[in-house]
Amino acid sequence: MGNRSSVRRRWAAGGIGAALVATVGIGLVVAPAGASAAPELPPVSPEDLVSSVLTAEPGPFNGTVSLDNQLGLPALPGAPQAANGTSTARIWSGDDGKGRVSLPTDQGEKTFVSDGATRWSYDSETRTVTKVPAKQGGGPGEKQGGRPDRAPEAGTTGPPEVAAPDPAAAAATAIGELRNTSTVSVDGTAEVAGRPAYQLVLDPKPTERTLLREVRIAVDAEKRIPLQLSVLANGSPEPALQVGFTDVTFGPQDASLFAFTPPPGSTVRDEPATTDRAKPGPAGPKPGQDAGRDAARPTIVGDGWDTVVVARTPAQAKPGEPKPDSAEQGDQGAPEGAGAPDLSALGTPVSGPWGAGRQISTAVGTAIIADDGRIAAGAVPAQVLTEALAR
């Protein structure tokens, strides 16, 4: 067969062609629907945008929230979301503080249901139900102490908390505060989860000594709820942390979603309402709200983007993790670990005039755990931390 090599060549070409077809085909199948051109929206000032977010009442909705974490945190037991990678949550939000959040893993799921009167959580791995009487006006995300559903949390719990003052004035005040340390702007539009959105951008002023480059919040143009939060650090074009809806649907939700009956064979644990918030023990909970709650009251050094939180390790339980916690910028980074992992194995040893300890560096923040029990953390370079510790 003299033409065997040509036949073979033809088949090789055919094989490459088939591989190309497969690549393009799968590319079309898996390509995200978004990534289209920026939608045309009427211009809006940052004050108006924030004010409309504070007054927004999105009503019931459901959606999928995706967390893309490139923070470079060490992997913590019990908190797979803290390590680099993506995780998703499915969220249903109803009226009157009713909500449901599912955190699926490959082989299990954690479910949180708030039926208005009781908050249930269910862990399919251990088959335990935890039952906590709800406090007033709790959204579905709130009880989790900072899970990947932070975006809807802001949407659902925002209105009741800020309802008292005039929203426009509150927005003006908040932005005025921010403008001391940041440049606040509405930087164009984007399409997030298939919906047109404004991009609210916070840039640190050049005088701020921070690792962060900017914080972007995509706000739904129609419903005015935050759809996506991106935290960008110096030295990387990709967000260090991105939390946002990959799809969202507004409309009435099935009421049965917000009811929970412990399944047969499960262990039900009753917990009093007061321990609910203390138990997860995150060191970086909601900004400015829970920061001073711990017995070891943390000291705040500096303000704005280079805020450093200096805390003392509680004797009974260490905080979940030393979070880069730059108070009001809302970059309360990765999901918090449950329980108290042993921090002594993490980080690299450092020492200075302030003492000695271990330094944990991530893309967006640094933490130093001093051997004398002090913990300093912030979205700042290590030098700022050591200055704070030396004070």
Add this chain to the structure above:
Amino acid sequence: MTAATIDTTAGDPRPVPTLRLFAAELRWVLRRPRTLIMFGLFALVPILIAIGVVVADGDGDGNGGRGLIGSIGGNGLVLPIAAMTISLTLLLPLAVAVASADAIAGEASHGTLRGLLLSPVGRLRLVGMKAFGVLVVAVVATLVIAVVGVLAGLVVVGGADGQLITLSGTTVGLGEAVGRVGLVALWTVGQLAAVGAVALAVSSFTEHPLVVLASVLGGLITFGVLSTIPALDWLAPYLLTTGWSAGADALRDPLPLDGLGSSSLVALVYLVVGAAVLITRMSRRDA
């Protein structure tokens, strides 16, 4: 195809009815002892898991450990879905690869393919007949696991009053649970069809059945290795195996269909490309 069928077609100038063609292939596939033994082994998969779960769960706390297997304890209707998901990683593709290897490469190595290629049957129908045989193996193997899984789950594991406790902590009735098992079975067959199409395409290029087995299993293992390399995570959406954990989605409530849907679409692309290569090769093949 059996020698008898070839004889009758050879003496008959009229085209062979498609139905008879498919029936002949079906007999040919299902009469092989290895196919039947394979089906029997697949029936053992859920039974073994059930026994393992019951033994491990001897203290009766309804928690047989972590993972999907762990959620079977006291919740028998998880068993068929877990068994299908676990078998999909290697066992079911192996069965499909064996069937695909026999279908074309095996016949070529025995010299029986020549008779088929010479017979008055269009090449397209010939490919359809072979694909049908492989698909039947995939369907029967999956159904064996699903049916034995439901039965073993209800009888051996039991619990939950004939209901299915989803991973989300809700309970669904027997009817809906069986419906979900059926959905996973359908999805599994879809994934296996993709494996089968690629395996048949490989099969059409060789006359050594072992090459088909080696390429399918080697391919699956390679996919598994590739998906564990963090630097190659951009590759993950293109790998057929990436979506194979979506079977567990049927245990969530409300049922999320995006994982099952997207993995089915990826499987469809593999199926179309595999089928195109297979048909091209077979229609040009010399007798």
